[in-house]
Amino acid sequence: xxxxxxxxxxxxxxxxxxxxxxxxxxxxxxxxxxxxxxxxxxxxxxxxxxxxxxxxxxxxxxxxxxxxxxxxxxxxxxxxxxxxxxxxxxxxxxxxxxxxxxxxxxxxxxxxxxxxxxxxxxxxxxxxxxxxxxxxxxxxxxxxxxxxxxxxxxxxxxxxxxxxxxxx
Numbered sequence: 001x002x003x004x005x006x007x008x009x010x011x012x013x014x015x016x017x018x019x020x021x022x023x024x025x026x027x028x029x030x031x032x033x034x035x036x037x038x039x040x041x042x043x044x045x046x047x048x049x050x051x052x053x054x055x056x057x058x059x060x061x062x063x064x065x066x067x068x069x070x071x072x073x074x075x076x077x078x079x080x081x082x083x084x085x086x087x088x089x090x091x092x093x094x095x096x097x098x099x100x101x102x103x104x105x106x107x108x109x110x111x112x113x114x115x116x117x118x119x120x121x122x123x124x125x126x127x128x129x130x131x132x133x134x135x136x137x138x139x140x141x142x143x144x145x146x147x148x149x150x151x152x153x154x155x156x157x158x159x160x161x162x163x164x165x166x167x168x
Contacts, residue, residue, distance in 0.1 A: 007032070008077045015074035030064070033077075037063065037084055043156055044088050054095050063087045078161045085155030093132040100129070 011032060017025035041056035041063070066087040067080075074080050139146035144166070151157045151165060 011077035011080065012074075015077070015080055019072075019074055033080070034060070036081060040081065040085055040154075040156065041088060044085075044092060044154065053099070054092070059088055059091060062091045066091070076164065078157065078164050082151045082155045082157060082161075082165050085157075086150060089132070089150065089154045093129060096129050 011029065014025045014029040014032070018029060037060045038056065041059040044059065045054075045056045063084055067084060070083065070087075072079075072083060135146050135150055138149070148162055148166070151162055157165065
């Protein structure tokens with residue numbers, strides 16, 4: 001029976017083999033990480049509005065394609081999932097921007113009135129564009145804090161995993 005530590009080492013080993021040019025490593029790697037990518041996608045989608053047109057499976061597949069196009073020297077399993085979480089965030093932000101542009105009249109801004117009753121689940125969910133803009137502003141001030149927040153919130157990394165990725 002494999003332990004979580006064994007799984008982490010296996011994923012890290014396969015990531016290194018894949019980056020060294022072994023295509024069989026990628027074929028072995030993806031079934032191992034797919035369930036975790038789906039978990040990340042479900043976590044991202046939980047913060048989205050109920051009528052979102054992008055399903056979590058599609059988010060996983062788009063993130064997978066983005067990961068395949070990246071030229072990243074994978075440090076380890078944690079690094080891989082941190083980058084995957086960032087790719088998912090970018091996909092969702094791009095999707096939100098496109099939807100806003102197409103469906104909402106471009107740059108029009110929705111205004112909520114205070115005291116108009118309890119917020120519905122749709123209005124209480126976060127606005128990914130606003131969050132993305134805030135992370136971008138934070139990155140200009142303190143890139144490391146922005147990266148940490150992104151990996152913690154979107155990637156679900158623990159303090160230990162953040163330390164591994166950041167090398168502290």
